[in-house]
Amino acid sequence: MVDPLTSSIIAEGGKTIVGGVLKSIIKRSENIDKNIEEDFKVLGREMIIQCPESIQQYSLTFESKKHLFSKKKKFRYGNVRRVNLRPFRSLQSLSKVIDYTNDGFEINTKYLNTGEIYLLEIEYKIEDKRFIENLVNKNVARDTPKTESDEYWMVAQLKHLKTLKQDFGYIELRDIDFGVDVSVHQDVKMKVPGIFRNKLETIMKLTKKVGRSEKFRLYQQLLQQQQEEYGGKEFQILKDLQDIFIPMTFRHYVDVQKDFHYNDCERGRDFYDTLPFPTWPKSMKVISRTDLNFDRPAADGLLIYKRKNLIEDLEKIFS
Amino acid sequence: MTIGEIVFVPENSLQGQEISGHILWDREKKIILGIELPDGIRVKELYNVEKKGYSVDGQIITINKFEVNGYLGFTLLTSIYKESKIRNEIKFILESGTEKNVIKKTIELFRPDINLIKTPCQINIKVDENNKLSLDNRLLIENLGEGTGVINLEIDKKSELDKIDPAGIQEFSRKFWESANKQFESLKNQYQEYAELIDNFSQLNSGITQFDKHGMNKIKIIFKKLNRACEENNSFLEDFAGIIVSSYLKNISILTEVESFIAYLQSIHLGKMMLFDPVKVLKITTKTKILKAKLGITDLAYNKYDPIEFQEIQITANKECELPIHQLLSFIKKEKET
Numbered sequence: 201m202v203d204p205l206t207s208s209i210i211a212e213g214g215k216t217i218v219g220g221v222l223k224s225i226i227k228r229s230e231n232i233d234k235n236i237e238e239d240f241k242v243l244g245r246e247m248i249i250q251c252p253e254s255i256q257q258y259s260l261t262f263e264s265k266k267h268l269f270s271k272k273k274k275f276r277y278g279n280v281r282r283v284n285l286r287p288f289r290s291l292q293s294l295s296k297v298i299d300y301t302n303d304g305f306e307i308n309t310k311y312l313n314t315g316e317i318y319l320l321e322i323e324y325k326i327e328d329k330r331f332i333e334n335l336v337n338k339n340v341a342r343d344t345p346k347t348e349s350d351e352y353w354m355v356a357q358l359k360h361l362k363t364l365k366q367d368f369g370y371i372e373l374r375d376i377d378f379g380v381d382v383s384v385h386q387d388v389k390m391k392v393p394g395i396f397r398n399k400l401e402t403i404m405k406l407t408k409k410v411g412r413s414e415k416f417r418l419y420q421q422l423l424q425q426q427q428e429e430y431g432g433k434e435f436q437i438l439k440d441l442q443d444i445f446i447p448m449t450f451r452h453y454v455d456v457q458k459d460f461h462y463n464d465c466e467r468g469r470d471f472y473d474t475l476p477f478p479t480w481p482k483s484m485k486v487i488s489r490t491d492l493n494f495d496r497p498a499a500d501g502l503l504i505y506k507r508k509n510l511i512e513d514l515e516k517i518f519s
Numbered sequence: 520m521t522i523g524e525i526v527f528v529p530e531n532s533l534q535g536q537e538i539s540g541h542i543l544w545d546r547e548k549k550i551i552l553g554i555e556l557p558d559g560i561r562v563k564e565l566y567n568v569e570k571k572g573y574s575v576d577g578q579i580i581t582i583n584k585f586e587v588n589g590y591l592g593f594t595l596l597t598s599i600y601k602e603s604k605i606r607n608e609i610k611f612i613l614e615s616g617t618e619k620n621v622i623k624k625t626i627e628l629f630r631p632d633i634n635l636i637k638t639p640c641q642i643n644i645k646v647d648e649n650n651k652l653s654l655d656n657r658l659l660i661e662n663l664g665e666g667t668g669v670i671n672l673e674i675d676k677k678s679e680l681d682k683i684d685p686a687g688i689q690e691f692s693r694k695f696w697e698s699a700n701k702q703f704e705s706l707k708n709q710y711q712e713y714a715e716l717i718d719n720f721s722q723l724n725s726g727i728t729q730f731d732k733h734g735m736n737k738i739k740i741i742f743k744k745l746n747r748a749c750e751e752n753n754s755f756l757e758d759f760a761g762i763i764v765s766s767y768l769k770n771i772s773i774l775t776e777v778e779s780f781i782a783y784l785q786s787i788h789l790g791k792m793m794l795f796d797p798v799k800v801l802k803i804t805t806k807t808k809i810l811k812a813k814l815g816i817t818d819l820a821y822n823k824y825d826p827i828e829f830q831e832i833q834i835t836a837n838k839e840c841e842l843p844i845h846q847l848l849s850f851i852k853k854e855k856e857t
Contacts, residue, residue, distance in 0.1 A: 208570075209562045209563070209564055209565050209573070209575075209580075210564075210565055210568050210569075210570055210573070211564045211565065211566050212570075252750075254751070329751045337539055337564070337566065337592060337594060339537060339538065339539040339594065341529065341531070341532060341533070341536075342533050342536055342818075342819045342820040343533045343629075343666050343667050343818065343819040343820070344531070345531055345604070345627065345629045345665035345666070351530075353529040353530070353531075355527070355529070355539040355540065355541070357539060357541055357566055357592035358566065358567070358590075358592065359564075359566045359592070360566075360567075360586075361566070361567045361586060361587045361590060362567075362586045362587055365587070377750065379746070379750075381819070383667060383819075385793065386791065414650070417648075417649065482793065494587075497541075497543070497567070497587075497590045497592065498527070498541035498543065498590065498592055500527045500541075
């Protein structure tokens with residue numbers, strides 16, 4: 201059955217935006233080509249879109265086909281983010297050759313040799329933030345049914361594959377970001393012993409405004425509790441628990457497989473929490489990445505949360 | 520070589536969530552592709568299909584014209600089923616000349632299944648000399664499903680008892696928002712494109728009281744936009760996070776780390792259940808008062824479930840006290856998990 205809310209099931213939405221952005225970046229590349237071809241022979245081209253930064257990276261290799269007069273070749277096709285020119289043999293960047301201008305950049309040809317092959321890499325920012333969103337369908341598992349080891353699926357798919365095919369070859373999409381909220385709340389809750397929690401509650405009450413007799417009573421209660429397990433180690437334990445959720449540590453509890461790779465993790469933003477302050481994460485947001493191109497229009501990945509390992513480390517904190 | 524080389528459909532999903540899948544096959548082979556969907560699953564979108572390249576007959580979709588041969592992507596909409604766990608089969612039929620390949624993929628669709636097992640008509644609270652509360656009765660809740668359930672005690676307008684913030688949190692909350700809102704003004708000037716989003720986030724201060732469609736949609740949209748803004752603009756992320764952290768640190772003296780950890784523990788319950796308002800309290804007096812409320816339920820995909828209605832409860836205490844919501848409810852784990 202087709203979703204009655206949509207008149208068509210063919211993904212047309214966003215095609216205009218994708219087409220518009222691609223038209224402008226292709227046009228810019230064509231202009232660069234024409235300009236280069238006036239003095240050089242273009243040997244190869246490549247276009248990559250760096251997704252997280254939304255950057256068009258256009259690279260071309262060229263050979264100087266005639267004797268070059270000392271001049272500045274101007275490339276006025278908008279504000280350029282970075283330009284790098286290097287001889288193919290040494291791959292050492294020629295920093296003196298490039299001058300940045302308000303509306304682009306210039307190549308000072310006096311530093312270039314006839315017959316040498318060069319690699320020119322140019323980066324432009326893609327301003328339309330909806331471009332990637334409209335070109336790629338991203339979907340991830342929101343919850344998992346398993347309790348031992350959680351597996352979250354991730355899927356990336358090109359919505360408009362045809363648009364990536366251009367005269368010079370194919371456009372590549374690199375490092376498409378995916379955020380998966382890995383639930384960790386049950387594990388912390390399960391492993392915090394009641395005795396430790398009771399002690400914390402007493403400490404918490406002591407920080408409040410209470411009467412003298414009540415304060416005395418709480419001190420007595422705390423002194424008694426200090427004789428029990430974890431006495432005096434409460435803040436160290438809290439610190440150790442917090443450390444579990446720093447990216448460097450938590451990274452070891454996740455494994456990203458198949459077409460995706462691990463990039464980073466951060467504390468999840470918990471929408472169900474009405475508390476206006478950051479407490480402890482109920483989830484960790486794990487960022488994974490994948491690439492798509494004309495020959496690989498879809499990718500699927502698996503994020504495995506190694507719950508058992510995290511539980512073992514929590515147990516060590518309380519052992 | 521078979522026609523269908525790769526067919527991907529997730530093995531499981533929360534019910535009501537969109538799921539995506541794809542099929543990749545030899546680009547040299549022209550195919551006709553049939554997709555047979557089970558009841559409760561609908562097609563939302565197809566990728567790489569020509570405008571008039573498909574037909575639909577009930578639960579069967581047939582596709583014969585692709586923009587580029589060799590690939591089909593799709594997004595499906597799943598329903599909330601009567602059963603909290605159901606296994607469904609999606610059938611893909613790939614035909615190329617005389618070749619025919621049938622691929623079956625099974626998907627397990629799950630959801631939370633929150634049940635109220637016991638509702639007392641009266642709760643008596645005993646406050647001892649240590650101000651520790653003992654309740655002679657509680658609402659007993661169980662999650663029979665495999666999805667995480669988020670539970671909100673939604674108070675009726677006619678109720679004599681209402682949810683309030685406990686004293687310490689109230690002060691912290693007020694000062695935190697005062698400090699954050701002041702800084703949000705300059706953030707709005709700096710990032711004018713996010714001004715409306717910042718205002719909407721700030722309005723969350725007034726709280727979401729009910730898991731109604733409007734409230735859930737509001738939260739969903741605000742946080743979706745906030746996530747997108749943070750992903751696309753790193754400096755906004757840093758400045759926004761900076762305000763939250765500095766407002767928190769300025770007022771940290773009011774709220775200890777210990778307290779925030781306790782609040783965290785109070786909000787989580789074994790058996791995949793979370794409480795929406797973990798630190799809110801009911802102000803109980805020695806005079807019997809009536810609690811008229813229901814349990815609002817949602818899940819991690821913001822699906823809305825029918826609220827669980829329950830009878831009025833008379834609550835009284837031997838001494839005036841603040842009853843944390845989490846103490847009113849008792850959560851039990853499923854037998855097989857214990």
